Amino acid sequence: MINVRSVIDEVRIQVEDEAYWRALEKILGTITARTVRGTFRVKIRDETLRERDRVARGLTEMFAYQARTVEDLARKEATVKAPRPRDEAMQDPGVHEHWIDFSEPEEEAGRILQFVERGLARGAKIVGLLPSESVADFRRKVARAGHAKDLDEGRFAIFAADEHVDVLKTAGVLAVVLLAMQGFIQAARGQGYQEVWFISKIAPMLLSSSTSMADLLVRFESELDAFIRAFPISVYCPFPEQFPGDPEIVSELLQGHTWASVADVALPLGPSQR
Amino acid sequence: MIYRWMEDQLVPAGTSTPFSGLPAWKSLVQEPPRGAHILQIYEDPEREVEAASLFVREGLRKGERVCCVGNPRELEEIRRRLNRDGVDVARFVEAKALVQVERLDLNGGPTPPEETSPEALDRFLHEVFREVPDRYPGVRWWGNRIAQYFESGFFDRCMAFEELCHERRNTLRWSLLCAYDARKLDSEAHAAAFWDLLRTHSHLIPAGDLGVALELFPRGARG
Numbered sequence: 001m002i003n004v005r006s007v008i009d010e011v012r013i014q015v016e017d018e019a020y021w022r023a024l025e026k027i028l029g030t031i032t033a034r035t036v037r038g039t040f041r042v043k044i045r046d047e048t049l050r051e052r053d054r055v056a057r058g059l060t061e062m063f064a065y066q067a068r069t070v071e072d073l074a075r076k077e078a079t080v081k082a083p084r085p086r087d088e089a090m091q092d093p094g095v096h097e098h099w100i101d102f103s104e105p106e107e108e109a110g111r112i113l114q115f116v117e118r119g120l121a122r123g124a125k126i127v128g129l130l131p132s133e134s135v136a137d138f139r140r141k142v143a144r145a146g147h148a149k150d151l152d153e154g155r156f157a158i159f160a161a162d163e164h165v166d167v168l169k170t171a172g173v174l175a176v177v178l179l180a181m182q183g184f185i186q187a188a189r190g191q192g193y194q195e196v197w198f199i200s201k202i203a204p205m206l207l208s209s210s211t212s213m214a215d216l217l218v219r220f221e222s223e224l225d226a227f228i229r230a231f232p233i234s235v236y237c238p239f240p241e242q243f244p245g246d247p248e249i250v251s252e253l254l255q256g257h258t259w260a261s262v263a264d265v266a267l268p269l270g271p272s273q274r
Numbered sequence: 275m276i277y278r279w280m281e282d283q284l285v286p287a288g289t290s291t292p293f294s295g296l297p298a299w300k301s302l303v304q305e306p307p308r309g310a311h312i313l314q315i316y317e318d319p320e321r322e323v324e325a326a327s328l329f330v331r332e333g334l335r336k337g338e339r340v341c342c343v344g345n346p347r348e349l350e351e352i353r354r355r356l357n358r359d360g361v362d363v364a365r366f367v368e369a370k371a372l373v374q375v376e377r378l379d380l381n382g383g384p385t386p387p388e389e390t391s392p393e394a395l396d397r398f399l400h401e402v403f404r405e406v407p408d409r410y411p412g413v414r415w416w417g418n419r420i421a422q423y424f425e426s427g428f429f430d431r432c433m434a435f436e437e438l439c440h441e442r443r444n445t446l447r448w449s450l451l452c453a454y455d456a457r458k459l460d461s462e463a464h465a466a467a468f469w470d471l472l473r474t475h476s477h478l479i480p481a482g483d484l485g486v487a488l489e490l491f492p493r494g495a496r497g
């Protein structure tokens with residue numbers, strides 16, 4: 001088990017740096033911003049400085065008091081990608097989102113339901129792919145949360161994903177799972193749904209079966225990411241807060257998602273609009 | 275709960291008003307302060323002639339003498355835009371209120387390094403400043419020729435000219451707009467010289483989408 005905090009922290013810094021460079025380019029233009037960065041590398045030779053701090057110092061020298069407004073804009077740009085309250089961020093997702101959520105087991109169902117309700121509000125078909133042993137329990141929780149009618153009328157369908165996971169584990173054929181998902185999409189289209197929102201526990205099921213499945217897990221999530229871009233779908237991946245893998249896996253996993261959330265906070269990752 | 279740390283990263287909404295107080299580049303080009311030596315870095319050629327045309331048109335409207343030193347293509351485009359805006363270009367040219375020069379024939383021709391010598395520039399300026407302020411309240415100078423030296427790596431030649439102009443910004447009744455093409459800049463090759471280029475100007479019109487102008491080194495430049 002690892003503490004994913006430091007890994008997510010590194011990703012956060014990277015995301016904020018990228019937002020800072022975007023802000024600088026918005027002010028100076030893309031090429032000029034790069035030239036200015038090169039200029040500061042030559043003019044401010046302090047190896048202990050991070051690139052962003054070096055640029056901030058150079059801008060202050062060049063623009064004096066105006067650098068503060070430049071910084072303000074950069075900060076504002078960065079806040080677009082800064083962590084947000086999870087409940088608030090959960091109101092935003094549309095189609096093509098790939099959300100990874102780390103939570104304690106007892107909180108998981110409630111957190112999934114927020115995603116479900118957002119999808120239902122958009123008129124999407126919801127498809128849950130869960131381990132067979134938790135399907136019945138999850139159905140009960142969903143019904144208790146006021147969605148019995150959605151289950152009965154097919155707006156929310158829950159399936160056991162054990163067979164798909166077995167195929168992945170034994171044959172490593174990612175396409176089998178993606179084809180199955182494509183089947184759900186076609187069926188939903190036939191029923192008149194424009195979007196399908198998936199809850200996928202396939203990846204955590206892989207990981208819980210053996211840590212040697214980590215590479216396969218990352219490949220699966222990466223394929224899934226490309227798949228999400230190609231179809232009118234969103235995918236929500238619940239993971240345990242105590243992650244049974246090494247930090248590199250967490251880092252790679254995060255890169256394949258558009259949102260990561262833990263506790264009450266959500267962090268936007270990657271392209272915000274696809 | 276092990277991820278409370280993320281809550282510390284939350285930024286309260288509405289904590290800043292970015293760019294309040296910074297002028298739009300169009301305002302600066304329309305009404306440059308006396309002695310302004312403006313560096314425009316453009317990535318879109320459309321932006322270059324847009325700024326140049328506005329600078330020239332407003333100068334002529336204020337009765338100033340306007341001197342343009344540029345490539346034939348840009349000079350032609352500036353004339354076209356002025357005519358489109360109802361400016362009688364031919365009349366201003368005939369009256370020598372608008373001077374358009376494709377290259378600076380200083381010292382009888384562009385034979386470096388003499389062409390940017392203080393003496394040669396002074397002689398040229400003497401001609402441009404004839405009848406200032408009696409007939410013309412001031413001079414506006416637009417140019418994109420010197421940029422070619424910079425792009426080609428002839429930094430000394432470029433800086434010699436820019437410094438000569440910059441030194442005279444407080445003594446002459448003029449304002450200058452220098453256009454440089456960012457697309458020809460290399461983040462490695464031009465990195466060090468770019469600092470000197472900025473140091474020898476008073477304002478920067480960057481190529482970014484925000485359309486602002488920034489005052490350069492308001493506290494004074496270091497070497």
